[in-house]
Amino acid sequence: MTKPISIAAKTRQIVKKHGNAKGAVIAVLQDLQEAFNYLPKEALKTAAKAMDVPMSRIYEAATFYTAFSLEPRGKHVVKICKGTACHVRGAAILQDRFETTLGIKPGGTTKDGLFSLETVNCVGACALGPVVVINTEYHGQVTISKVDKIIKKINKEEGAQ
Amino acid sequence: MVNMIIDGKNVTARKDTMLLEAIRGAGISVPTLCAHESVSRSGACRLCVVEIKKGNRTRIVTSCLYGVEEGLIVNTKSERVLNVRRLVMELLLARCPESDVLQKMAEDMGIEAQTRYAVDTDKGKCILCRSCVRVCEEVVGVSAIGLFSRGSYKEVGTPYHEPSDACIGCGACVYVCPTGHIEMTSTGETRKIWGRTFKMQACTKCGKYFAPVDQLKFISKKTGTSIDELAVCTECR
Numbered sequence: 028m029t030k031p032i033s034i035a036a037k038t039r040q041i042v043k044k045h046g047n048a049k050g051a052v053i054a055v056l057q058d059l060q061e062a063f064n065y066l067p068k069e070a071l072k073t074a075a076k077a078m079d080v081p082m083s084r085i086y087e088a089a090t091f092y093t094a095f096s097l098e099p100r101g102k103h104v105v106k107i108c109k110g111t112a113c114h115v116r117g118a119a120i121l122q123d124r125f126e127t128t129l130g131i132k133p134g135g136t137t138k139d140g141l142f143s144l145e146t147v148n149c150v151g152a153c154a155l156g157p158v159v160v161i162n163t164e165y166h167g168q169v170t171i172s173k174v175d176k177i178i179k180k181i182n183k184e185e186g187a188q
Numbered sequence: 189m190v191n192m193i194i195d196g197k198n199v200t201a202r203k204d205t206m207l208l209e210a211i212r213g214a215g216i217s218v219p220t221l222c223a224h225e226s227v228s229r230s231g232a233c234r235l236c237v238v239e240i241k242k243g244n245r246t247r248i249v250t251s252c253l254y255g256v257e258e259g260l261i262v263n264t265k266s267e268r269v270l271n272v273r274r275l276v277m278e279l280l281l282a283r284c285p286e287s288d289v290l291q292k293m294a295e296d297m298g299i300e301a302q303t304r305y306a307v308d309t310d311k312g313k314c315i316l317c318r319s320c321v322r323v324c325e326e327v328v329g330v331s332a333i334g335l336f337s338r339g340s341y342k343e344v345g346t347p348y349h350e351p352s353d354a355c356i357g358c359g360a361c362v363y364v365c366p367t368g369h370i371e372m373t374s375t376g377e378t379r380k381i382w383g384r385t386f387k388m389q390a391c392t393k394c395g396k397y398f399a400p401v402d403q404l405k406f407i408s409k410k411t412g413t414s415i416d417e418l419a420v421c422t423e424c425r
Contacts, residue, residue, distance in 0.1 A: 068348065071347075081325070081330075081331030081332075081334075081354065082331075082347045082352075082354065083321075083324075083331050083332060083333055083334035083346070083347055083352075083354070084331060084334060085347075086334060086336060086347035086348070087334040087335060087336055090336040090337045090338070091336075091337070091338050
């Protein structure tokens with residue numbers, strides 16, 4: 028069994044890959060987010076030191092982009108599109124369904140760490156509206172029964188493991 | 189040298205300077221908040237707007253960021269300018285209702301707070317001009333503070349709202365802030381800023397507290413001057 032690598036060590040590895048130019052901050056943050064599923068404080072502090080970029084600059088970038096999360100996120104990130112097209116086709120109803128079924132509000136994560144709920148403004152697939160994106164998988168023309176199916180399917184997959 | 193007409197007056201200005209300097213040099217006043225001599229320009233407050241005419245076209249520009257140009261016709265008090273400036277001021281007032289600086293400025297400009305804007309109660313006196321962040325980075329060189337989040341949640345502070353290790357307690361941000369948003373309190377032997385309490389250095393000659401110990405340490409490290417030399421206040425040196 029390989030020893031789990033510490034947050035600081037992993038962060039230094041990522042920084043090394045991108046170099047310590049100021050312009051590499053966002054690339055490093057993206058990789059950190061991918062590695063840890065969110066941006067741990069320790070990782071940001073280590074990155075700031077390793078890149079010789081002030082912590083305030085890194086924290087600015089991390090809080091500016093909605094793609095970055097400072098809180099641990101669930102294994103499955105549910106993004107409900109609330110763009111105009113999806114909105115008129117009932118995105119609000121889907122959001123309501125997700126909220127009541129999972130018991131979380133947008134920005135929240137379920138206690139078991141399986142689901143995070145987010146709303147996004149447009150995913151560029153308006154013809155498929157209403158759209159729900161789970162991790163990198165796009166679900167089009169989602170209905171309430173489809174929402175139930177999706178949640179059930181993921182729960183089943185996770186439960187089987 | 190560059191020749192321009194500002195409010196009907198012939199004005200010459202040095203090349204590579206900004207319109208704001210040329211206008212003020214001609215004795216015409218322009219309200220500004222974020223233009224400060226010690227930090228780079230950002231055009232954040234947008235109060236310095238003027239109307240410029242090049243050829244047949246006129247447009248509104250921020251004079252603090254617009255370089256002087258030969259033959260430019262500038263109007264600092266046209267109706268269009270005053271309209272833009274009034275709107276900017278009304279929005280600033282709605283954001284920072286308790287700012288005495290803004291209130292005084294608005295009064296001088298004959299502008300009243302408008303009821304049609306929802307008034308913010310959680311923004312303090314900060315207009316997000318970034319002057320404090322700039323001075324901390326450009327002049328002090330520690331970058332302890334920044335503007336975090338975005339949109340209506342954007343706010344100034346230290347990362348994670350925690351007392352910053354990078355801050356040296358110099359108070360440059362307080363000095364440069366146009367609206368007095370940043371709080372710094374002092375008891376003599378300590379100074380509190382951005383949630384952190386700094387120990388002050390007493391002058392080894394007169395005994396007066398004059399600067400945070402951390403700031404002197406920072407200067408000593410940067411310039412190579414010994415800390416004992418720096419522990420004498422500027423009046424006793």
